[in-house]
Amino acid sequence: MSRYVGKSMKRVEDPRFIQGKGKYVANIHLPNMAHLAIKRSPYGHARIKSIDTSKAKALPGVIAVYTGQDLIEGGVGKLPCGWNVPDIKVPDRWPLTPDKVRHVGDGVAAVVAETPYIAYDALDLIEVDYEPLPAVVDAKKATEPGAPLVHDNVPNNISYTWALGDKEACDKAFAEADVVVELELVNQRLIPNAMEPRAAVAQWNAATEEMTLWTTSQNPHPIRLLLSAFTLGIPENKLRVISPDVGGGFGSKIFHYPEEIITPWVARAINRPVKWVATRTESMMTDSQGRDHVTHCKLALKKDGTMTGLHVQTWSNQGAYISTFAPLIPTALYITLLSGLYKIPGIWGEMWGTLTNTVPVDAYRGAGRPEASYLLERLVDLAAQELGMDPIEIRRKNFIPANEFPYQTPVAFMYDSGDYHKLFDKAEELADYKKMRQEQEKARKEGRLIGIGVAGCIEASGPAPSAVAGSLGSAVGFWESGKIRIHPSGKVTVFTGSHAHGQGHETTFAQVIADELGVNIEDVEIVHGDTASVPFGMGTYGSRSAAVGGSALVRSAERIRAKMIKIAAHQLEAAEEDMVYDQDSGKIYVKGSPDRAKSFAEISLAAYTAHNLPEGLEPGLEETAFYDPANFTFPNSAHIAQVEVDRETGEVRILRYVAVDDVGKVINPLIVEGQIVGGIAQGVGQALWEHGVYDENGQLLTGSLMDYAMPRADGFPHIEVARTETPSPHNPLGVKGAGEMGTIAATVAIANGVMDALAPLGIKHIDMPLTAEKIWQAIQNATSGNGASGGGD
Amino acid sequence: MKITVTVNGTTYERDVEPRTLLVHFLRDELGLTGTNIGCDTSQCGACTIHMNGLAVKSCTTLAVQADGAEITTIEGLAQNGELHPMQKAFWENHALQCGYCTPGMIMAATKLVENNPNITEEEIRHGLEGNICRCTGYENIVKAVKAAAAEMAGGD
Ligand code: FES
Numbered sequence: 051m052s053r054y055v056g057k058s059m060k061r062v063e064d065p066r067f068i069q070g071k072g073k074y075v076a077n078i079h080l081p082n083m084a085h086l087a088i089k090r091s092p093y094g095h096a097r098i099k100s101i102d103t104s105k106a107k108a109l110p111g112v113i114a115v116y117t118g119q120d121l122i123e124g125g126v127g128k129l130p131c132g133w134n135v136p137d138i139k140v141p142d143r144w145p146l147t148p149d150k151v152r153h154v155g156d157g158v159a160a161v162v163a164e165t166p167y168i169a170y171d172a173l174d175l176i177e178v179d180y181e182p183l184p185a186v187v188d189a190k191k192a193t194e195p196g197a198p199l200v201h202d203n204v205p206n207n208i209s210y211t212w213a214l215g216d217k218e219a220c221d222k223a224f225a226e227a228d229v230v231v232e233l234e235l236v237n238q239r240l241i242p243n244a245m246e247p248r249a250a251v252a253q254w255n256a257a258t259e260e261m262t263l264w265t266t267s268q269n270p271h272p273i274r275l276l277l278s279a280f281t282l283g284i285p286e287n288k289l290r291v292i293s294p295d296v297g298g299g300f301g302s303k304i305f306h307y308p309e310e311i312i313t314p315w316v317a318r319a320i321n322r323p324v325k326w327v328a329t330r331t332e333s334m335m336t337d338s339q340g341r342d343h344v345t346h347c348k349l350a351l352k353k354d355g356t357m358t359g360l361h362v363q364t365w366s367n368q369g370a371y372i373s374t375f376a377p378l379i380p381t382a383l384y385i386t387l388l389s390g391l392y393k394i395p396g397i398w399g400e401m402w403g404t405l406t407n408t409v410p411v412d413a414y415r416g417a418g419r420p421e422a423s424y425l426l427e428r429l430v431d432l433a434a435q436e437l438g439m440d441p442i443e444i445r446r447k448n449f450i451p452a453n454e455f456p457y458q459t460p461v462a463f464m465y466d467s468g469d470y471h472k473l474f475d476k477a478e479e480l481a482d483y484k485k486m487r488q489e490q491e492k493a494r495k496e497g498r499l500i501g502i503g504v505a506g507c508i509e510a511s512g513p514a515p516s517a518v519a520g521s522l523g524s525a526v527g528f529w530e531s532g533k534i535r536i537h538p539s540g541k542v543t544v545f546t547g548s549h550a551h552g553q554g555h556e557t558t559f560a561q562v563i564a565d566e567l568g569v570n571i572e573d574v575e576i577v578h579g580d581t582a583s584v585p586f587g588m589g590t591y592g593s594r595s596a597a598v599g600g601s602a603l604v605r606s607a608e609r610i611r612a613k614m615i616k617i618a619a620h621q622l623e624a625a626e627e628d629m630v631y632d633q634d635s636g637k638i639y640v641k642g643s644p645d646r647a648k649s650f651a652e653i654s655l656a657a658y659t660a661h662n663l664p665e666g667l668e669p670g671l672e673e674t675a676f677y678d679p680a681n682f683t684f685p686n687s688a689h690i691a692q693v694e695v696d697r698e699t700g701e702v703r704i705l706r707y708v709a710v711d712d713v714g715k716v717i718n719p720l721i722v723e724g725q726i727v728g729g730i731a732q733g734v735g736q737a738l739w740e741h742g743v744y745d746e747n748g749q750l751l752t753g754s755l756m757d758y759a760m761p762r763a764d765g766f767p768h769i770e771v772a773r774t775e776t777p778s779p780h781n782p783l784g785v786k787g788a789g790e791m792g793t794i795a796a797t798v799a800i801a802n803g804v805m806d807a808l809a810p811l812g813i814k815h816i817d818m819p820l821t822a823e824k825i826w827q828a829i830q831n832a833t834s835g836n837g838a839s840g841g842g843d
Numbered sequence: 844m845k846i847t848v849t850v851n852g853t854t855y856e857r858d859v860e861p862r863t864l865l866v867h868f869l870r871d872e873l874g875l876t877g878t879n880i881g882c883d884t885s886q887c888g889a890c891t892i893h894m895n896g897l898a899v900k901s902c903t904t905l906a907v908q909a910d911g912a913e914i915t916t917i918e919g920l921a922q923n924g925e926l927h928p929m930q931k932a933f934w935e936n937h938a939l940q941c942g943y944c945t946p947g948m949i950m951a952a953t954k955l956v957e958n959n960p961n962i963t964e965e966e967i968r969h970g971l972e973g974n975i976c977r978c979t980g981y982e983n984i985v986k987a988v989k990a991a992a993a994e995m996a997g998g999d
């Protein structure tokens with residue numbers, strides 16, 4: 051019996067946040083601290099003819115001004131790519147660009163001053179003479195002949211191409227298909243917008259030549275490695291990177307960014323602590339963005355609804371530079387997911403990663419998987435419509451049956467476990483799906499546009515088996531570290547290489563370890579985010595913390611127990627095999643005689659006094675494990691959304707939203723539900739409102755929260771959440787990961803719902819976001835007689 | 844310019860540049876970093892505080908406008924070591940994840956309920972429209988505000 055795991059416990063991290071005591075980077079104040087600000091390009095594409103910093107330098111309170119060339123001469127390196135697919139061309143990316151600006155927000159100079167206000171004043175005094183160049187912003191148009199080149203040495207703006215699947219089987223499926231449904235779609239650009247803007251504080255110790263950098267990162271160790279090996283050149287053992295409380299990431303804080311190079315570089319140059327904090331506008335034009343695919347796709351089926359083939363071509367917008375993990379997203383996290391929940395024998399996917407004059411694109415919550423789910427689930431709905439089948443009926447017909455796991459898809463992944471029928475049973479029941487359909491029927495007769503959106507989605511999470519990642523292009527491993535230190539008094543400190551920026555690890559990992567060791571949860575402290583105390587760890591993304599980070603901790607706990615059993619056996623003069631470790635109480639006793647026992651505290655102390663240890667056993671009680679997962683995990687979901695479209699205004703209202711997810715075993719249901727609902731909010735945001743828009747010059751038209759529509763409390767629906775549970779068979783906790791499923795499923799659930807609502811008007815597809823304006827236009831087109839069969843834009 | 848402000852019960856006299864935003868004054872001058880900054884267009888509400896009994900976005904207020912004002916920030920909401928019912932309700936209902944929007948959200952919600960003790964779900968959602976949370980999907984925030992409203996009414 052576990053005392054903590056599986057229970058909805060209040061979070062131990064909350065008291066500091068609800069009292070305004072969060073330790074965010076922007077809250078750090080050091081004596082004698084100077085302030086950094088970055089001069090950024092107002093152009094999407096322009097040559098820098100000259101930069102005059104003299105006026106800025108002359109402003110009282112300005113300490114120094116640096117250009118890109120100054121930094122290069124000062125020894126900074128280029129930002130590297132961490133995922134190298136075959137034949138990729140990775141163009142140069144410097145912390146400040148020395149020659150050309152390639153997107154709005156590209157940094158050209160840095161000012162360090164006594165106060166932030168003076169630093170900003172000085173930015174206005176820097177004179178940059180630009181020669182504007184023609185720009186390209188569309189992923190596919192970038193490859194057309196004559197398109198402006200973002201980097202002169204990347205022909206056709208194609209950085210890489212990638213393909214996967216069985217082309218022959220795919221072609222055959224289409225040749226023999228009874229029905230083919232096709233879509234040309236745009237999966238629009240998103241801006242992640244974690245509420246905490248990025249920030250960095252650096253402190254140089256000239257005496258010891260040690261640098262401390264506080265940065266808003268989801269993964270401080272990899273950032274330290276990149277700084278050390280590529281960009282800053284300070285040895286890893288002289289560089290301490292701390293990511294304290296981080297105010298949300300959603301992927302955008304995984305990557306290595308110019309400012310976390312410039313800030314410590316300047317701190318060393320002026321030998322003073324330096325702080326940089328992004329404004330929201332800066333975040334919106336420099337944080338790596340999400341999605342942005344142009345896709346042609348088609349699905350082949352038999353008359354009875356059996357899916358036989360899927361063909362996908364995608365132009366994936368990479369932005370102006372290749373961000374740290376950018377090439378992973380539209381390849382091994384996208385094409386590999388095209389099988390969805392289904393048995394589809396002939397799948398072929400190919401993609402082109404193209405450079406444009408836009409902010410770089412990289413992982414954003416879901417990362418590749420929402421794009422895969424979106425196109426597949428849209429096609430399945432179109433097929434159902436074409437064949438006159440119910441959307442759930444056609445899905446059920448094609449599910450991988452529960453008894454066929456592990457299941458090898460034609461696109462590389464081996465799904466670990468699942469029961470998709472059970473998942474949909476629960477969703478149908480919770481939604482009262484049949485009644486929903488009857489109500490829809492009735493409403494349609496009254497002329498109302500009610501739609502029911504169904505989505506069945508798969509996710510590959512818990513990255514990743516390191517060797518597999520390596521074979522796919524990763525420059526790093528994806529194991530995780532976990533270290534447990536038992537103090538002489540029996541108190542426990544746990545160090546995890548994963549990182550929390552809202553996920554609640556301080557609570558969930560304490561639940562796990564308290565159960566593993568049989569101690570009280572109040573006695574367990576979780577430490578993360580500091581390279582000085584935590585063993586090298588890979589950080590948090592891809593819904594990996596519980597599956598990979600949690601597993602590492604379980605392994606360390608096993609080692610702790612084993613050592614404690616050895617000590618207890620020795621002191622109780624019994625054989626090790628005869629000892630029982632009671633995980634409810636931490637008591638270790640001799641089998642059959644519970645009185646011959648040692649308490650957790652007694653053995654903890656004994657390990658440190660070392661007065662009476664078994665021969666050859668080292669004193670101390672501290673264990674570290676590095677856990678490399680055997681496979682990804684495969685969470686899956688059935689979401690049903692009931693929506694109504696206002697015929698007069700085109701506005702969408704969500705009437706009900708039902709989410710059933712299988713994320714494997716659950717450590718803390720309260721936290722998991724929070725993750726699912728929060729994920730759904732971002733998915734709904736993409737479906738209905740969010741869009742990072744550039745004009746043809748590369749101007750970002752949605753560069754503030756006034757122009758970029760985020761989900762707000764008003765107009766956001768109540769979410770009904772439920773779970774099924776098929777434990778992941780290959781990690782000790784049986785967990786699958788809960789961070790991204792909501793986002794993956796919600797986008798297409800809502801899109802399918804809106805399209806279902808509009809189906810009676812003959813509208814087949816409108817690209818997201820499904821704003822009132824676009825829907826209204828589509829309704830006008832459809833009902834005015836011209837274009838009755840077509841949809842939106 | 845010289846200003847005198849009372850923040851969380853303590854009166855401060857300070858010289859400020861006329862252009863200093865109140866949020867910067869609170870954070871950088873008084874060291875009250877509990878009030879966060881999430882945007883530069885008065886959209887997100889992360890910076891919400893109470894000034895003279897009203898919920899105010901401190902990023903859109905100049906420090907000099909606060910001359911003579913009574914201000915409460917998130918640091919001053921708990922009384923005598925007792926969490927405010929809104930703080931407790933946020934904790935109990937898992938109404939925060941990364942915590943960044945939380946101080947502003949709690950300060951906005953507190954005034955909302957004070958002004959409308961029998962607040963409905965719809966009114967909560969409408970009233971919090973100026974506070975963005977990227978993490979929670981608002982579900983548990985709404986729950987928390989409802990719970991706090993009940994507790995605040997009961998405590999009268
Ligand atoms: S920081 Fe004040 S509204 Fe965003």
Ligand code: FES
Pocket residue numbers: 245297298552938939940941942943944945975976977978979
């Ligand atoms: S809890 Fe993270 S923004 Fe609200």
